[in-house]
Amino acid sequence: MGLILAILVQGIQMVLVLALAPGLVGFTRKVKARLLRRQGPSILQPYRDLLRLVRKEAVLADNASWLFRNAPYLIFATTWVAAALVPTFASGLHFSWAADLIAITALLGSARFFLALAGMDIGTSFGGIGSSREMLFSTLAEPAMIMIVFTVALVAGSTQLSTVAAFMVNHSTLRVSLGLALIGLIIVALTENARVPVDNPATHLELTMVHEAMVLEYSGRHLAVIELASALKLLLYISLIACIFAPWGMARQDDGLLGMAIGAVTWVGKLAVGGFLMVVFETAIAKMRVFRVPEFVGGALMLGLLGTLLLFVSRSF
Amino acid sequence: MPIVAALLSVAGLAGVAMVAPVIIARRTSWATPIVYGASFVLAAVLLVCGLLALLGGATFQGSVHLPIGLPWIGAHFALDPLSAAFLVIVDLGAMVASFYAIGYGAHEEEPGRVLPFYPAFLAGMNLVVLSADAFGFLVAWEFMSLSSWALVMAHHHDAENRRAGYVYLLMASFGTLMLLLAFGLLAGPDGDYVFSAMRSAEHVPWVSGLVLVLMLLGAGSKAGLVPLHVWLPLAHPAAPSHVSALMSGVMTKVAIYGFIRVVFDLAGEPAWWWAVIVLILGAGSAVLGVLHAVLQRDLKRLLAYSTVENVGIVFIGLGLGLAFKTNDMDGAAALAVTASIFHAFNHSLFKSLLFFGAGNVLTGAGERDIEKLGGLVHRMPETAYLFLGGCLAISALPPLNGFVSEWLILQAILLSPDLPQWALRFLVPASGAMLALAAALAAACFVRAFGITFLSRPRSPAAETAREVGRWQIRAMYALMALCLVAGVFPGPFLDALSPVSQLLVGGAMPKQPILPHFSIIPISESRSSYSGFLVFFFILMASWAAIRVIHNFASRAVRRAPPWDCGFPDPSPATQYTADSFAQPIRRVFGPIAFRAKTDLSMPLPGDMEPARLTLSLRDLVWEFIYAPLEGAVLYAAERLNVLQFLTIRSYLSLVFAALVLLLVLVATWA
Numbered sequence: 001m002g003l004i005l006a007i008l009v010q011g012i013q014m015v016l017v018l019a020l021a022p023g024l025v026g027f028t029r030k031v032k033a034r035l036l037r038r039q040g041p042s043i044l045q046p047y048r049d050l051l052r053l054v055r056k057e058a059v060l061a062d063n064a065s066w067l068f069r070n071a072p073y074l075i076f077a078t079t080w081v082a083a084a085l086v087p088t089f090a091s092g093l094h095f096s097w098a099a100d101l102i103a104i105t106a107l108l109g110s111a112r113f114f115l116a117l118a119g120m121d122i123g124t125s126f127g128g129i130g131s132s133r134e135m136l137f138s139t140l141a142e143p144a145m146i147m148i149v150f151t152v153a154l155v156a157g158s159t160q161l162s163t164v165a166a167f168m169v170n171h172s173t174l175r176v177s178l179g180l181a182l183i184g185l186i187i188v189a190l191t192e193n194a195r196v197p198v199d200n201p202a203t204h205l206e207l208t209m210v211h212e213a214m215v216l217e218y219s220g221r222h223l224a225v226i227e228l229a230s231a232l233k234l235l236l237y238i239s240l241i242a243c244i245f246a247p248w249g250m251a252r253q254d255d256g257l258l259g260m261a262i263g264a265v266t267w268v269g270k271l272a273v274g275g276f277l278m279v280v281f282e283t284a285i286a287k288m289r290v291f292r293v294p295e296f297v298g299g300a301l302m303l304g305l306l307g308t309l310l311l312f313v314s315r316s317f
Numbered sequence: 318m319p320i321v322a323a324l325l326s327v328a329g330l331a332g333v334a335m336v337a338p339v340i341i342a343r344r345t346s347w348a349t350p351i352v353y354g355a356s357f358v359l360a361a362v363l364l365v366c367g368l369l370a371l372l373g374g375a376t377f378q379g380s381v382h383l384p385i386g387l388p389w390i391g392a393h394f395a396l397d398p399l400s401a402a403f404l405v406i407v408d409l410g411a412m413v414a415s416f417y418a419i420g421y422g423a424h425e426e427e428p429g430r431v432l433p434f435y436p437a438f439l440a441g442m443n444l445v446v447l448s449a450d451a452f453g454f455l456v457a458w459e460f461m462s463l464s465s466w467a468l469v470m471a472h473h474h475d476a477e478n479r480r481a482g483y484v485y486l487l488m489a490s491f492g493t494l495m496l497l498l499a500f501g502l503l504a505g506p507d508g509d510y511v512f513s514a515m516r517s518a519e520h521v522p523w524v525s526g527l528v529l530v531l532m533l534l535g536a537g538s539k540a541g542l543v544p545l546h547v548w549l550p551l552a553h554p555a556a557p558s559h560v561s562a563l564m565s566g567v568m569t570k571v572a573i574y575g576f577i578r579v580v581f582d583l584a585g586e587p588a589w590w591w592a593v594i595v596l597i598l599g600a601g602s603a604v605l606g607v608l609h610a611v612l613q614r615d616l617k618r619l620l621a622y623s624t625v626e627n628v629g630i631v632f633i634g635l636g637l638g639l640a641f642k643t644n645d646m647d648g649a650a651a652l653a654v655t656a657s658i659f660h661a662f663n664h665s666l667f668k669s670l671l672f673f674g675a676g677n678v679l680t681g682a683g684e685r686d687i688e689k690l691g692g693l694v695h696r697m698p699e700t701a702y703l704f705l706g707g708c709l710a711i712s713a714l715p716p717l718n719g720f721v722s723e724w725l726i727l728q729a730i731l732l733s734p735d736l737p738q739w740a741l742r743f744l745v746p747a748s749g750a751m752l753a754l755a756a757a758l759a760a761a762c763f764v765r766a767f768g769i770t771f772l773s774r775p776r777s778p779a780a781e782t783a784r785e786v787g788r789w790q791i792r793a794m795y796a797l798m799a800l801c802l803v804a805g806v807f808p809g810p811f812l813d814a815l816s817p818v819s820q821l822l823v824g825g826a827m828p829k830q831p832i833l834p835h836f837s838i839i840p841i842s843e844s845r846s847s848y849s850g851f852l853v854f855f856f857i858l859m860a861s862w863a864a865i866r867v868i869h870n871f872a873s874r875a876v877r878r879a880p881p882w883d884c885g886f887p888d889p890s891p892a893t894q895y896t897a898d899s900f901a902q903p904i905r906r907v908f909g910p911i912a913f914r915a916k917t918d919l920s921m922p923l924p925g926d927m928e929p930a931r932l933t934l935s936l937r938d939l940v941w942e943f944i945y946a947p948l949e950g951a952v953l954y955a956a957e958r959l960n961v962l963q964f965l966t967i968r969s970y971l972s973l974v975f976a977a978l979v980l981l982l983v984l985v986a987t988w989a
Contacts (some may be wrong), residue, residue, distance in 0.1 A: 061881040065694040076860070120764075
């Protein structure tokens with residue numbers, strides 16, 4: 001019975017992240033529009049966009065290869081698996097031991113690998129520029145993420161997210177190293193999700209040209225799947241920050257239905273708060289030049305390394 | 318006894334090497350299949366011997382003493398878990414390379430040139446692993462170096478290859494000299510050259526320390542540790558591709574074996590500062606190797622630099638192993654050592670796979686410069702697919718095998734706050750950051766390598782008319798690809814198989830990996846961390862299958878082909894695409910100023926001036942500039958000075974000889 005319940009919770013989580021991800025994107029767009037004194041589209045607009053896109057035929061460039069056609073599904077699948085392994089409303093996910101935080105980072109790395117390759121497949125200059133810049137940012141964002149994982153793992157004594165979340169619920173104290181890790185993780189999250197100081201999700205024809213330039217040749221269902229994957233990634237990072245640094249309200253393994261419901265409601269609340277803060281930050285700051293970004297992300301790497309070093313000096317930091 | 322069968326097979330390989338010229342002379346067209354076929358069979362026998370000795374326990378291990386070699390020593394051979402593990406790595410690579418080589422070589426001018434040296438090279442590598450005395454080890458080591466030098470010189474018409482061969486020969490002789498001195502120190506004044514005697518002898522700490530330094534110079538130069546790596550990116554690509562695969566995938570592992578054998582097994586108790594040196598060299602190699610790789614235009618040289626990176630990763634693991642071993646943290650030491658040997662095994666798989674892919678590209682398109690390739694995914698679909706697999710594995714992406722071993726090394730780093738030495742506590746997290754940086758750069762490097770070579774539009778007529786290669790090569794690559802997947806999805810049995818090795822080296826072993834549930838692996842204990850490659854693989858398959866089914870069944874599966882969109886400005890010329898250089902430019906701009914003192918000078922003519930604008934880029938190889946160039950100058954200077962000695966009278970020569978004799982006698986007298 002316990003096993004069935006555990007698998008059920010895991011299944012609900014997988015469906016929930018998929019269902020909520022476009023909503024989160026719609027919410028951030030709405031808030032951003034309101035902050036800019038525009039009316040903005042409805043929160044449901046991303047769902048409508050996705051539905052419209054999947055129903056359309058896919059237009060492929062003449063020289064698109066099998067990799068171009070299959071990459072969107074692989075990107076989506078790896079991102080979805082990664083998102084399914086981050087505890088959202090309940091800690092102690094049944095399959096959370098299958099991949100720890102390092103593996104989740106690497107899974108997102110796999111998705112990025114395929115996305116960058118897909119950008120180069122047609123042989124246009126836009127795709128190449130996007131892939132090249134994406135890989136540049138990742139060369140700093142990925143080690144930064146690993147160092148943040150180190151910091152968190154040294155505090156919690158485990159790289160398993162469920163264990164980390166359980167530890168954080170029970171031992172919530174202020175620590176210097178965790179503060180550094182939080183700032184680093186926010187920088188990494190902004191970079192990985194192509195948000196404003198790094199890239200601009202609203203356009204592909206500015207000189208930003210990172211994420212949107214790579215997916216320029218995609219259309220129809222392929223584009224829909226990629227858009228869904230990037231929405232999932234945004235949800236994943238906000239859930240990750242919430243799970244490590246604000247795990248309050250999360251249902252524990254032995255909590256009943258009521259605990260689950262409370263966990264789900266608080267999780268949705270956290271997503272809304274996280275998305276809101278991100279949009280406020282985005283509207284308040286200007287986009288950086290491409291070669292400023294390595295300094296920005298390199299800062300995250302240094303913060304992560306500093307956090308880890310502090311913990312190597314003393315476990316009490 | 319596997320050891321006897323192994324030695325007979327090595328003798329067989331040497332025999333094949335000797336009859337090869339005869340076969341070439343008599344029946345030229347049969348020579349290739351006969352030599353490579355025989356090498357394949359003998360390597361398979363050796364592989365079985367290694368597997369039996371590794372998995373079968375003490376009954377299949379053993380040692381042999383043959384009355385050959387130096388009269389008062391004889392030749393000792395032994396098969397213990399460590400040599401068995403490396404015998405498996407060597408002969409798995411040798412087997413697949415021989416299979417690949419049966420079909421390879423159509424584009425070569427003289428494919429027969431390498432035939433006699435190829436089995437000799439295999440015999441040399443196997444003998445290094447099997448030897449159990451210093452004399453046999455050194456002879457086999459030198460034999461391996463010289464036969465591989467002959468293979469590097471296969472294309473000696475090219476001046477660049479001759480230079481590569483020269484540099485290789487110099488570095489190899491230097492390395493062997495260092496090994497000779499190391500073994501001399503270990504044998505002590507009494508001079509017992511058998512490994513078992515060295516193992517049981519008491520070594521003074523400074524002697525052991527000196528042995529470590531000498532091993533780093535000797536074995537490190539063969540493995541390609543920075544700053545001794547300079548020959549590797551020249552020599553490995555110069556050989557025919559199946560030999561490049563062996564040199565990069567397998568011979569570097571033999572060097573790692575030599576290092577592990579001496580430092581962990583023979584040199585006595587390690588001191589904590591050993592770990593400091595090994596960690597610094599490992600982390601430096603990892604990052605510098607991959608930074609070089611990401612800037613290369615030559616596909617095979619790119620792969621050779623990436624070997625430097627992976628050797629660095631293996632040495633990071635070994636350095637961690639030493640740090641834990643000195644502090645008696647058996648479980649952690651076992652984890653670090655197992656992880657680095659597993660990474661050596663994994664690297665032998667995917668590096669061979671990638672070199673085979675480069676060989677296919679060379680056969681099919683006749684071009685190694687990736688700036689002239691492109692679009693090969695259409696002309697060589699199977700090679701593209703298999704090369705992509707190798708790229709995913711080497712970039713440490715789940716669910717393939719490269720990720721598992723790097724994950725294990727990261728887990729070992731997380732255990733190091735318990736180390737008592739402050740220097741190590743600062744160094745270990747830094748080397749963890751270096752490892753993560755190297756892994757991320759490797760991903761960028763292989764996106765570039767695959768994307769420019771196989772994707773986008775053809776950049777030259779050669780790429781446009783490329784043809785897929787034959788079945789032998791493709792099948793050999795499928796075998797390696799399957800092994801990469803198996804080692805990534807079911808790593809548990811591989812780690813269990815290495816537990817006798819870590820028992821031998823550090824006196825501890827990783828926990829027995831549970832076969833159930835779901836083939837997960839645990840580095841220390843279940844509560845700390847676990848990873849299941851099988852579940853990750855299964856979930857990815859299920860999720861992508863479900864997405865495809867749902868969308869195709871309930872939405873649309875219609876496809877229309879059209880010209881590329883490219884934001885409304887499609888350009889018909891392939892020259893407008895991103896090139897390899899432009900792809901690497903941002904990375905060069907960020908890391909280049911530190912690593913290569915990169916400088917770009919832009920000279921813009923004044924408005925109205927008809928002069929062309931010029932962009933000059935200068936990259937400096939600091940290792941060459943600061944270590945090798947002064948060394949070269951010093952050698953030349955000394956040679957110039959000592960030139961006087963050539964023109965002395967016979968009396969002066971005699972007095973010099975006398976003075977040397979007196980000096981040596983005084984030295985011996987004071988020593989004793």
